[in-house]
Amino acid sequence: LPKRLQGSKPSVWNEYIALAMQYKPLNLGQGFPDELPPSYVTDALADIAKSDNPMLQQYTRGYGHVRLVQALSKLYSKLVDREINPLSEILITSGAYEALYSSIMGHIDVGDEVIIIEPFFDCYEPMVKMAGGVPRFIALKPNKSNGTITSADWVLDDAELEQLFNNKTKMIILNTPHNPIGKVFHREELERIAALCRKWNVLCLSDEVYEWMVYDDAKHIRICTLPGMWERTITIGSAGKTFSVTGWKIGWAYGPANLITNLQMVHQNSVYTCPTPIQEAVARGFELELERLNSPDCYFNSLPQELKVKRDFMAKFLNDAGLKPTIPEGGYFMLADWSKLGNKIDLSSEGDQYQDYKFTKWMTKNMGLQGIPPSAFYGEDHKNLGESFVRYCFIKKQENLEKAAELLKKWK
Ligand code: PMP
Numbered sequence: 375l376p377k378r379l380q381g382s383k384p385s386v387w388n389e390y391i392a393l394a395m396q397y398k399p400l401n402l403g404q405g406f407p408d409e410l411p412p413s414y415v416t417d418a419l420a421d422i423a424k425s426d427n428p429m430l431q432q433y434t435r436g437y438g439h440v441r442l443v444q445a446l447s448k449l450y451s452k453l454v455d456r457e458i459n460p461l462s463e464i465l466i467t468s469g470a471y472e473a474l475y476s477s478i479m480g481h482i483d484v485g486d487e488v489i490i491i492e493p494f495f496d497c498y499e500p501m502v503k504m505a506g507g508v509p510r511f512i513a514l515k516p517n518k519s520n521g522t523i524t525s526a527d528w529v530l531d532d533a534e535l536e537q538l539f540n541n542k543t544k545m546i547i548l549n550t551p552h553n554p555i556g557k558v559f560h561r562e563e564l565e566r567i568a569a570l571c572r573k574w575n576v577l578c579l580s581d582e583v584y585e586w587m588v589y590d591d592a593k594h595i596r597i598c599t600l601p602g603m604w605e606r607t608i609t610i611g612s613a614g615k616t617f618s619v620t621g622w623k624i625g626w627a628y629g630p631a632n633l634i635t636n637l638q639m640v641h642q643n644s645v646y647t648c649p650t651p652i653q654e655a656v657a658r659g660f661e662l663e664l665e666r667l668n669s670p671d672c673y674f675n676s677l678p679q680e681l682k683v684k685r686d687f688m689a690k691f692l693n694d695a696g697l698k699p700t701i702p703e704g705g706y707f708m709l710a711d712w713s714k715l716g717n718k719i720d721l722s723s724e725g726d727q728y729q730d731y732k733f734t735k736w737m738t739k740n741m742g743l744q745g746i747p748p749s750a751f752y753g754e755d756h757k758n759l760g761e762s763f764v765r766y767c768f769i770k771k772q773e774n775l776e777k778a779a780e781l782l783k784k785w786k
């Protein structure tokens with residue numbers, strides 16, 4: 375076994391998808407919508423499949439299909455208020471996953487330290503290790519324990535963050551809106567991170583796949599727009615999240631050409647080029663939305679409106695069942711603290727090491743409801759911080775959310 379794979383284990387996704395296939399629970403685990411995506415996106419793919427342009431079925435430009443990078447350049451130039459070069463400052467990848475992978479492989483050398491904020495989307499840690507880097511963790515922690523808790527109450531300790539930065543620090547990975555907490559980092563929080571990046575000459579890898587899913591007064595701020603940050607930030611997005619087509623696996627990274635070129639090298643030597651028809655369909659989707667960005671009909675505006683209703687519905691039924699939720703400001707996941715239920719269930723039949731794994735497996739088998747164990751999103755030393763929580767996904771049709779509510783009611 376090569377050294378870079380030593381200690382690798384199947385991810386929580388592979389384990390929990392197998393579990394769902396075996397027990398067929400109502401699946402609020404892995405994050406994906408259970409309704410049809412907007413029809414103009416799937417219609418575009420159908421048209422492309424039947425097109426008489428033969429080139430639409432062949433290889434396209436390795437660093438990204440031209441029509442797609444052009445559409446993304448138009449969109450993000452507007453959003454970050456600077457001209458983004460479609461050919462040198464954007465890379466199209468096989469999902470945001472590959473954008474993360476190419477960014478990390480393209481920039482992290484053996485011994486480089488990478489700051490990862492816990493809980494974190496689970497692949498950050500193995501990717502950093504695969505590159506020979508050293509993950510340094512810092513946890514978001516709730517700063518209150520009673521009353522309504524929102525994702526804004528989960529914060530970083532400033533002094534602890536400052537202490538993590540040193541001469542070996544190469545990169546910090548930021549995720550806003552956040553999976554699994556739903557935190558949308560506020561301007562002051564981003565400014566503190568940016569100041570440390572500038573001080574220690576550190577790159578920021580900003581995973582913003584949930585950029586359109588923000589609720590109430592929360593505002594998604596792109597850290598690359600803060601002073602002195604464009605030149606040190608790589609920002610990542612996902613068509614799967616943007617258009618509710620997670621199976622399409624198209625993502626992107628944008629940033630200054632001198633940083634993106636390293637990603638291009640990793641990409642050309644592994645993936646080389648992403649599927650042409652899918653890139654063309656995503657490009658057409660963006661072109662349509664670009665014409666109506668400020669209209670309520672724009673999917674980027676209508677989707678969060680729909681999701682907010684689902685969020686509120688889920689928060690209520692979880693609360694009613696004694697699972698205390700953290701109300702998310704963004705994204706489509708909700709953390710709930712199940713520790714008050716501990717005395718109602720007997721987890722001794724489950725052999726896992728961590729309580730949240732036991733709880734979620736027990737729930738799948740005995741209640742027919744699947745969630746994700748958040749300790750999967752912590753480094754080895756901090757798994758205890760996730761153990762009293764479960765993560766549920768709320769981008770599900772009303773009927774299924776109601777089923778979940780019913781299942782939990784029966785139990786009371
Ligand atoms: N980052 C985060 C925070 C995510 O939740 C996901 C969802 N899987 C990804 C990256 C990967 O996105 P994609 O499906 O486009 O690879």
Ligand code: GLN
Binds near residue numbers: 387406
């Ligand atoms: N982003 C989704 C989630 O967090 C899917 C993750 C995955 O399948 N790897 O549930």
